[in-house]
Amino acid sequence: MYLADFLQLLVYGVISGSILALGAIGVSLIFGILRFAHFAHGDLMTVGAFCALAAVTGLGLPVIAAIPFAILGAVVVAVGIDQTIYRRLRRTAPVILLISSFGMAMALRAVIQIIWGTQDRVYQSGIQLPYRIGDIVLQPAHVWILAGTALLVAAVHLFLQKTSLGKAMRAMSDNMDLARVTGINAERVIIWTWVMGAGLAAVAGVFLAMDTRLHPTMGWHMMLPIFAAAILGGIGKPYGAILGGLIIGVAQELSTLWLSPAYKPAVAFAIMVFMLIVRPQGLLGGRR
Amino acid sequence: MTIPAGSLLALDNVYGGYGGVDILRGVTMTVQPGEIVVIIGPNGAGKSTSMKAAFGLVNVREGRVAFEGRDITNWRADRLVKLGMGFVPQEHNVFPSLTVQENLEMGAYLNPKGMRARMDKIFGIFPRLAERRRQAAGLMSGGERQMVAMGRALMAEPRMLLLDEPTAGLSPLFIEQTFERVVEINKLGIGILMVEQNAKQALAIAHRGYVLAMGENRFEDTGPNLLANREVAELFLGG
Ligand SMILES: Nc1ncnc2c1ncn2[C@@H]1O[C@H](COP(=O)(O)OP(=O)(O)O)[C@@H](O)[C@H]1O
Ligand SMILES: [Mg+2]
Numbered sequence: 001m002y003l004a005d006f007l008q009l010l011v012y013g014v015i016s017g018s019i020l021a022l023g024a025i026g027v028s029l030i031f032g033i034l035r036f037a038h039f040a041h042g043d044l045m046t047v048g049a050f051c052a053l054a055a056v057t058g059l060g061l062p063v064i065a066a067i068p069f070a071i072l073g074a075v076v077v078a079v080g081i082d083q084t085i086y087r088r089l090r091r092t093a094p095v096i097l098l099i100s101s102f103g104m105a106m107a108l109r110a111v112i113q114i115i116w117g118t119q120d121r122v123y124q125s126g127i128q129l130p131y132r133i134g135d136i137v138l139q140p141a142h143v144w145i146l147a148g149t150a151l152l153v154a155a156v157h158l159f160l161q162k163t164s165l166g167k168a169m170r171a172m173s174d175n176m177d178l179a180r181v182t183g184i185n186a187e188r189v190i191i192w193t194w195v196m197g198a199g200l201a202a203v204a205g206v207f208l209a210m211d212t213r214l215h216p217t218m219g220w221h222m223m224l225p226i227f228a229a230a231i232l233g234g235i236g237k238p239y240g241a242i243l244g245g246l247i248i249g250v251a252q253e254l255s256t257l258w259l260s261p262a263y264k265p266a267v268a269f270a271i272m273v274f275m276l277i278v279r280p281q282g283l284l285g286g287r288r
Numbered sequence: 289m290t291i292p293a294g295s296l297l298a299l300d301n302v303y304g305g306y307g308g309v310d311i312l313r314g315v316t317m318t319v320q321p322g323e324i325v326v327i328i329g330p331n332g333a334g335k336s337t338s339m340k341a342a343f344g345l346v347n348v349r350e351g352r353v354a355f356e357g358r359d360i361t362n363w364r365a366d367r368l369v370k371l372g373m374g375f376v377p378q379e380h381n382v383f384p385s386l387t388v389q390e391n392l393e394m395g396a397y398l399n400p401k402g403m404r405a406r407m408d409k410i411f412g413i414f415p416r417l418a419e420r421r422r423q424a425a426g427l428m429s430g431g432e433r434q435m436v437a438m439g440r441a442l443m444a445e446p447r448m449l450l451l452d453e454p455t456a457g458l459s460p461l462f463i464e465q466t467f468e469r470v471v472e473i474n475k476l477g478i479g480i481l482m483v484e485q486n487a488k489q490a491l492a493i494a495h496r497g498y499v500l501a502m503g504e505n506r507f508e509d510t511g512p513n514l515l516a517n518r519e520v521a522e523l524f525l526g527g
Contacts, residue, residue: 167394
């Protein structure tokens with residue numbers, strides 16, 4: 001094994017880890033506040049990716065400029081599902097929300113297939129000239145993904161630490177009843193949590209499609225590593241989700257040094273199970 | 289029993305509970321403006337449940353809750369905060385992962401204008417909180433957490449404060465200090481309804497008190513009279 005190969009895989013790991021992190025932040029926030037694993041999160045990524053495709057093909061925009069359309073589409077879908085379906089189930093057992101989100105995942109995928117078909121698509125065909133840094137090769141898309149993720153993670157951090165809505169989200173995830181007693185309008189904060197989670201998922205979906213290609217099952221296939229990332233970092237902890245995403249992404253890429261790439265999901269699964277047994281509260285989890 | 293006019297808070301013949309059988313079976317109590325009112329009674333009497341019923345956290349099946357003459361029966365908690373009521377629950381009453389300062393900020397969530405000045409006022413009442421403003425509330429001692437919880441409720445500038453066992457689990461020194469703070473808060477013109485296990489000390493600072501047992505009113509009198517009442521002393525004050 002050469003150092004260059006290792007470094008190249010490390011870079012790929014950070015890139016796919018970035019995409020996982022953006023998805024896992026939302027899963028983690030939603031779990032923190034609503035106490036259920038949102039199985040339709042990957043399909044929100046797919047919705048975002050295809051909404052961007054619509055803007056690229058319909059309006060002739062470059063894909064980066066189409067990102068606001070991706071966010072808008074995923075946010076409308078997520079808030080719509082929450083208000084029409086999940087909201088009615090808030091007072092039931094969390095497992096009922098989990099199962100209904102599983103149903104929503106299938107429904108979203110089916111709608112995307114009906115609209116866009118099942119063949120692979122790309123935003124932009126043709127070859128783009130890669131950048132070279134020493135022996136490491138970077139596609140222009142990869143630079144966008146890394147820079148975009150860094151920007152969004154910084155924005156999420158500032159939002160959670162500095163704004164009163166962000167602090168209210170953290171407060172709700174600590175103790176929902178106390179938040180209500182404190183005067184926080186829980187329903188409004190829940191809606192903003194969906195806006196944020198879905199917005200990040202949409203960007204993750206566009207990044208994933210830039211890195212690979214569009215397909216109606218693209219987001220669904222990310223659910224396992226995203227859950228693994230959220231659990232690894234400590235479910236309900238957005239900062240843990242970022243760390244977890246990067247670790248899972250890097251571990252999956254590095255595993256290809258010894259294993260067939262077909263085993264990548266198994267690597268994520270193994271890490272998830274290992275964490276659940278050894279340290280179920282996650283790397284950054286406190287006492288929970 | 290009739291509810292006197294001009295009450296700050298009134299529970300009028302309240303029945304309710306957690307879905308199954310009623311825990312409260314005709315609870316009636318009032319707090320007049322400027323009063324400290326203490327609720328005592330054995331474990332499981334329904335003291336916490338009475339407070340939750342007043343704060344919209346337990347369904348009131350029958351009867352009425354009123355704040356400043358307005359019917360607030362089964363109102364949502366965040367609307368009550370807007371109206372001028374504050375509640376410090378018995379347990380889990382701080383946001384553990386938030387800092388002391390952030391806990392206080394959450395108290396002003398509905399009305400952030402002039403938050404700094406209010407926070408300074410609270411740091412005046414609880415100087416310890418000013419020293420530890422950047423510390424996560426979950427890492428503080430029980431006594432300090434109780435200060436954070438009261439400070440958080442006061443940040444909304446309530447006219448009525450409900451305190452559920454503010455001295456539970458505290459050392460004698462902290463118990464003493466907590467009661468002093470309660471008197472100080474009351475002097476700001478805030479009506480207080482407080483559940484207490486340290487009944488003698490609590491009644492000593494109270495204007496009036498209620499003894500609750502099995503979800504019903506048992507006794508009601510001024511603080512000194514309840515302390516002097518032989519039956520209350522034998523049954524509820526440990527002789
Ligand atoms: N969340 C709850 N769900 C169901 N029953 C409860 C709940 N909280 C308290 N109870 C029951 O209600 C009764 C009164 O409890 P509570 O009001 O907490 O008593 P206390 O006077 O000690 O504060 C007890 O029998 C208790 O078991
Ligand atoms: Mg109690």
